[in-house]
Amino acid sequence: MSRNKIDDITRSHLLAESHDLDKNAIWDEIKHKIPRKKKRRRPFIILFGIGILILSGLLIINFIFNKDQNVILNDKANSSLKEIFVDKKNDSYEEGNPNSNLSHQMEIEEAITSWDANKEIVKNETSKESSNLDGVNRNKILKSILIDKYRAEQNFIKNRDVVINETEILLNNIGNTEFKNRKTSEFVTENKREPMETNVIDLKQPTLLEQHQDLLDSRALSQFPILENKLSEVYLENNKYPNILEYLAFSDDDKNNNDKAKFSIISFINYYNYNRFLDTNDQELSSYIENKKAKELKRFGSEIGLGLKYTMNNGINFGIGISKLQINERFIHSQVVGSTVQSVVSDTAKFRVVNGIRTYISGTLKEVTTTTRFIEHTNKHIFFSIPISAGYQKKFGNYLLTGSLQYDFNVSYNFKGYSFDPSNKLNTINSQSFGLSNRVTGLIGGNLSLGKQFSNRLSMQFTMNYKQQLGNIWIGDRINQSYRVLGAGVKAEFNL
């Protein structure tokens, strides 16, 4: 009786006992460890997604970034009005102008007769027929000024300043010259041009050499490929268990398998933005480099590759791989292909104050016309890279945080694009030897990844990469460049 009673009371109490439990926490712990129908499909879905990602990357690379034909956008005639104060009687410059017969390249603009010392008189963007680089015109062009629009404008201002300065000097040296005083306001109001001085002021024209000094820059039109190296991936993985509970959930066979150091295969795709540092040892190419820097249209570089990684039990790992890098370069290059032509628009006069005396200096208003060609360059440079990495990975549950250091051997393989031959003629280039030297360069950088372990076999990570080139790549023997890149990408890792 006593035995039954004590049994009954104990059973009834203990069976009625209940304890609070955080259901969701327990479920979160076990849901990834129990077999599920959907889980069986997941690797296929992930592999399918990876395939789509790879194909998308290839499509982007092949059909968008591979637009390797270059386009001559248009030719534009740029007319500038320039005040050149010369003695009209002795103005022999026009007669000796070798470009004076190129009337078809001239375009006379409306004369501006009022003088404004602070106003730059420039008119641009007048349509003009295309120029041909071949034949007689080509020789004439090469005899004329071959500079880009930017340089032409800069030199126009510079030359005018020279003229004005010389005018000042000459006026200052004419001590006995008598000038009639006239107020500026009267001149402007009446809009008359009345040469007041009795003496001829012989203002020097800029010399032909001075005007054509940028002819030296014609060599700058010889374009060379600009190299961009992109960097590959760092491979890091760890096979530690997220926590002891997960460890206990594995069978002994699984644990033995997971605890061993192991190899894994990594596939990755990266896209890069970059900063390029151009330099030259040739003074004549400086303007070309400045032009290219200023008119760069940023395009992303891309990289795709495979790697093999060895991971130790403590999370330290080492990797080696191979990747194909493609650098996509796009910029607008402008060159002056038409002659610089000067033609007299009208006579004019300039108000000056010399030694406290107000006076006018007679001169001619001339139009300067140049034709500029704009060329869109779309080049691609292909590299093969061998990345070697060492890193460490930490697991937070199923999430992976990885940091690593990497060194790349980067080999320039091919260049497809548009450039100039030594005679400045445009040519399309598709060559594995493009005058490159120092084809093999070193890159050092860092990598930070955040990802998720989907199963014992598969993980995916998003990565950020920063790399710095250690040495310069020489293009020909005059231009060199180095670069640093900041990129993002994805990688998938399959444990063997």
Added chain:
Amino acid sequence: MDIDNCIKACQQYEASAQRELYDHYVDRLYNVSMRYSKDKHEAKDVLQDALIKIFKNIGQFSGPENKFLPWMNRIVINTALAKYNKNKKTVYSDFEHSNEDMSQDPVIYDKLELEDIKASMEKLPSHLKITFKLFVVDGFKHDEIASLLKIEASSSRARVSRARSILRKILSNENFLSCPEIK
């Protein structure tokens, strides 16, 4: 979804059915786990391991619905005892003789509270406590207990008897059995 269909869906590894089955039974399984664990932390560990085993092996269950809970209870108990067997350090004598005095038969038990029972149970040596719970609370037979604990069936009987005797002494010392008004 009724339990029978839920079990069948779990045998097909349907995720939604697994969650439904989990929500339906987890509290009861946790109570069983608590009964054979030294603390909550160990009970949760046991519960997780047992649930993984249940969902992995649910395809082997072919009995009627009313046998499903006992089947899961047995897995939880097996998991807990496996941990117990792994961690136990003291070997107790299984041949202690019972000193039960059947003549004393107070009716005080009806007045006992859960906390009194639990406090008394905690004072039992662990091997006696587990054996007693297996036999009295969860209805295992002595030969089944012998198999689970890797002892002889006679030892199981002796343990249960010994546990009863000790419980009575404990309760007597706590004056639960000697209150005049109850007697």
